[in-house]
Amino acid sequence: MTADNRPDRFGLTRTPMPPSPTSAPTRAIEQAPRAPVEIVAGIYLRALREAADGMLDQAASVARASISAVSRWERAESPIPGPALEVLLTHWGADPEEARYLRRHLPASRGLHIARNSRDHGQPDDRVPPDPWDVVHRGPWDKWVDVGVEAVARYAALTRVASQAVYFTTQRIPPGLRTAEYRAALAHWAPDPDEPAVKPRWLAELRRTASQRRTLLLDDSVLHRPSAAPDITAGQLRHLLGLADVGALTLRVLPRSAKTSALHLVGEVAAFTVHDRHLYAGAAEAPWYENRSAHARALQAGLDQALADAASHVESCALIQEAAYWWSRRPGS
Numbered sequence: 001m002t003a004d005n006r007p008d009r010f011g012l013t014r015t016p017m018p019p020s021p022t023s024a025p026t027r028a029i030e031q032a033p034r035a036p037v038e039i040v041a042g043i044y045l046r047a048l049r050e051a052a053d054g055m056l057d058q059a060a061s062v063a064r065a066s067i068s069a070v071s072r073w074e075r076a077e078s079p080i081p082g083p084a085l086e087v088l089l090t091h092w093g094a095d096p097e098e099a100r101y102l103r104r105h106l107p108a109s110r111g112l113h114i115a116r117n118s119r120d121h122g123q124p125d126d127r128v129p130p131d132p133w134d135v136v137h138r139g140p141w142d143k144w145v146d147v148g149v150e151a152v153a154r155y156a157a158l159t160r161v162a163s164q165a166v167y168f169t170t171q172r173i174p175p176g177l178r179t180a181e182y183r184a185a186l187a188h189w190a191p192d193p194d195e196p197a198v199k200p201r202w203l204a205e206l207r208r209t210a211s212q213r214r215t216l217l218l219d220d221s222v223l224h225r226p227s228a229a230p231d232i233t234a235g236q237l238r239h240l241l242g243l244a245d246v247g248a249l250t251l252r253v254l255p256r257s258a259k260t261s262a263l264h265l266v267g268e269v270a271a272f273t274v275h276d277r278h279l280y281a282g283a284a285e286a287p288w289y290e291n292r293s294a295h296a297r298a299l300q301a302g303l304d305q306a307l308a309d310a311a312s313h314v315e316s317c318a319l320i321q322e323a324a325y326w327w328s329r330r331p332g333s
Contacts, residue, residue, distance in 0.1 A: 039076040042076040045085065045092070051092075063088050065084060086102075144289050152193050152196050159272075160209065162209065163211065163212060167270045171222070177216060178239075213250075214248065214250070217310060223323035231328065268284070269281075271303055
């Protein structure tokens with residue numbers, strides 16, 4: 001195992017982002033950069049097809065492409081042609097306007113390429129004043145804010161299909177980790193939904209990846225902020241402990257004394273691994289996705305530092321258990 005693909009603090013196997021121009025990729029397809037919109041569109045396309053009981057050979061016939069080509073599009077291993085994406089999404093039941101919306105946001109639809117120069121990658125450029133935080137360099141397709149009708153459903157789909165997910169939050173517990181009562185309480189104080197109130201059929205039938213590894217990094221203020229009624233908060237915290245007990249979740253609590261280390265983590269940030277690619281995401285006003293940019297590097301560095309400063313899983317479970325007991329003893333419980 002090389003230095004470039006050793007597991008990091010998340011337990012993730014890293015793929016260099018972006019690869020050095022002098023490196024020799026072992027497989028070109030693994031090194032080919034994919035824009036966030038292509039990754040999310042591929043997830044959406046596959047989920048719609050499977051919900052319609054469609055097979056890859058049917059999709060290939062509709063798109064007039066090979067089966068292997070359609071499979072690569074769904075896994076974001078190659079660019080999705082705009083016309084093919086639109087016709088397939090519509091064929092599997094997506095609203096035509098939604099299909100056109102996604103087609104318009106593909107890089108290929110604007111005749112531009114993903115490859116960019118070193119300045120776009122945040123690498124040193126003598127013509128540019130040094131940036132101490134290295135967060136200003138971003139290529140034209142490194143970040144995508146999804147404002148489509150099914151944007152929130154697509155974000156929820158990503159949380160289900162990712163093989164690994166690391167969440168950091170100073171606010172709400174992420175989707176997929178909530179009790180029904182806590183989810184209902186969010187409607188009263190969280191203005192930006194990150195999961196749909198009514199799940200479309202394609203999302204309702206989308207199964208969570210069986211081997212998914214999830215880590216929840218909680219700012220300790222989450223344990224003491226009244227985000228719901230005391231009994232609901234206590235129940236939510238105990239639900240997290242239950243997930244940890246069965247090995248479905250790793251819990252880490254970032255103490256108040258270490259908050260300054262999370263310089264680039266604001267509100268809610270998640271790091272997902274999808275088809276062996278890293279994608280950073282969140283839901284602030286609308287779901288957003290980012291990779292490959294210098295800002296994505298800064299997010300990764302912030303998560304690394306926060307995990308290094310956080311209490312261990314065992315210590316964090318004890319802190320959460322203590323908070324759950326405290327909430328259960330509050331008036332109104």
